[in-house]
Amino acid sequence: MRPSAVRLLNILVPVKRTVDYAVKIRVNPDQKGIDLNVKHSMNPFDEIAVEEAVRLRERLKDEVKSIKVVTIGPPKAAETLRTALAIGADSGIHIEVPESAPAPEPLGVAKALRAVIEREKEGVDLVIMGKQAIDDDAGQTGQMLAGLMDWAQATFASKLVVDPKKKEADVTREIDGGLQEIKCRLPLVVTTDLRLIFPPEPRYASLPNIMKAKKKPIQKLTPADLGVELTPILESVKVTEPPKRVGGGKVENVDQLIAKLKEAGITPVKS
């Protein structure tokens, strides 16, 4: 009996170059933004997405045909793509925008990703991306992309099991109050939560992988090539500092602590 043709998985991982998570954020006095002359890195949730794609290939082997990474950003964003390639992606797509351009918003990013997917001759079966970017903390792009494509979506994934033969995936999600398991048909957009890669691994690529990554292809495109307009619809009015929280003093012992609680009106409940 002839085996039916197995659909091989083409995985797309969108990644974003953001201010590094450990940087101390400084709001500019002109209230137009934050100081961006600081260390940048791949958005941690997107690192998790790249790592998960690579692990899927380790588990499914030849059933994963390609892992492509894509980013929207200024010329420097190419570094982020190279990092993803060094972790194990096969090729990259850089949608280049000028350094001075306003940051695109999730709807614009989702439209650009849709255009990328529609251009892929072999199609895309699985998009794995971070649940939010740690700069804007918007957490919308994955859902918007799934909506535009009318695809299944699985947000805040903490476990992903893909069956390419059945063209479906089992996803465990972190939700308010606990965990939820869903079954999704491919094509599917998955957004990653922290514990999808667990234990969290230090992100480094071996020297051989970094050297290999230099040779992997990165295709350059402009938003015009994709027929998308990335100027945000929502207007940024200003960026300001949050109310400052100043630490109070330290107390020396539990009795003093209880006294401070009492002062603040915090008393124990009757059991």
Place this chain on the structure above:
Amino acid sequence: MLRLRPFLNVGRLHRGYASVAGPHALVLLEHRAGVIESGSLSALTAAQQLGGQVTGLVVGAPDQVKGVVEKAKKLKGLSTVLHASSEQYAHSIPEVVSPLLEKLLADNTPYTHVVSAHSSDAKSLLPRVAARLDLPAVSDITSLEHDGASNATTFTRPIYAGNAIATVRAPPSVRVKFFTVRSTAFKASAADEGAPAAEDKAVEPVEVSNPPTQHVRTDLTKSDRPDLGSASRVVSGGRALKNAETFKATLEPLADVLGAAIGASRAAVDAGYADNSLQVGQTGKVVAPELYMAIGISGAIQHLAGMKDSKLIVAINKDPEAPIFQVADVGLVADLYEAVPELVEKLKKQA
């Protein structure tokens, strides 16, 4: 009978230009086990601040919806409660619920704003709907201001883990403005027992044939404690709590005597000391209780993002340089295994 309601909070916002109708917000009222989620009640408060009409929306399985609608009708500030029932709506699957919302918000819709809590269900749903309607959305807002004359709405929201506040404006060209609400920033609306109930209106569910996603199971942590997201007191533990048994054994007595919910840092959850639903932080729960006690928590930026709006922050940590002391109102440098039991004993005596 139509409920007649004067516009609330109108003030300077509604100038009565014949051509510009006032805002009309559609608020998603989420529910579990027959109870309206507290976050949705905060979303309702935010919706009222737009200064116009507010309609609630209850979606669920037939046996869930009826009881929730009866409760929703009593909520202050709601003129109408729409409801849609279907077995398909038993679990909030965005691919299945989105078509209903798209129908309600089609081109000739009366709604100008769509509002929900920043809950895991709603934030999975709203952006999908918005994108399918070719509209942007604003996440996790902490304040809003609607200008009735220009029909623009301006929001504030935290960015960079709350280390900066962005003020964004949705211009009039955004025909329906979607936003999710940080519930700690808006007081939960309450029932108005005295006022006449809102009218309720059934909406036909939009059945989805062959949905691409099926619900398999949901496992919620069971607890008798107050819900972390809305508790007025929280006792939270970090990596220093050694293991799950020690975490429970150390923190539960303190939470009991204070009537508090229990929270955890990412490190504690990663290490398996506590369930993921207890995580407080940039990507976990954001809380702002009257009292937040951080026990053995160092105070990473990402953790602070989830609790720095608490009214009183108390920290117990044996490292005097721990960053948590920079935001704590009361700090105690001590071994938590001595300090916490002592604290519990002394508080019990006071009770």
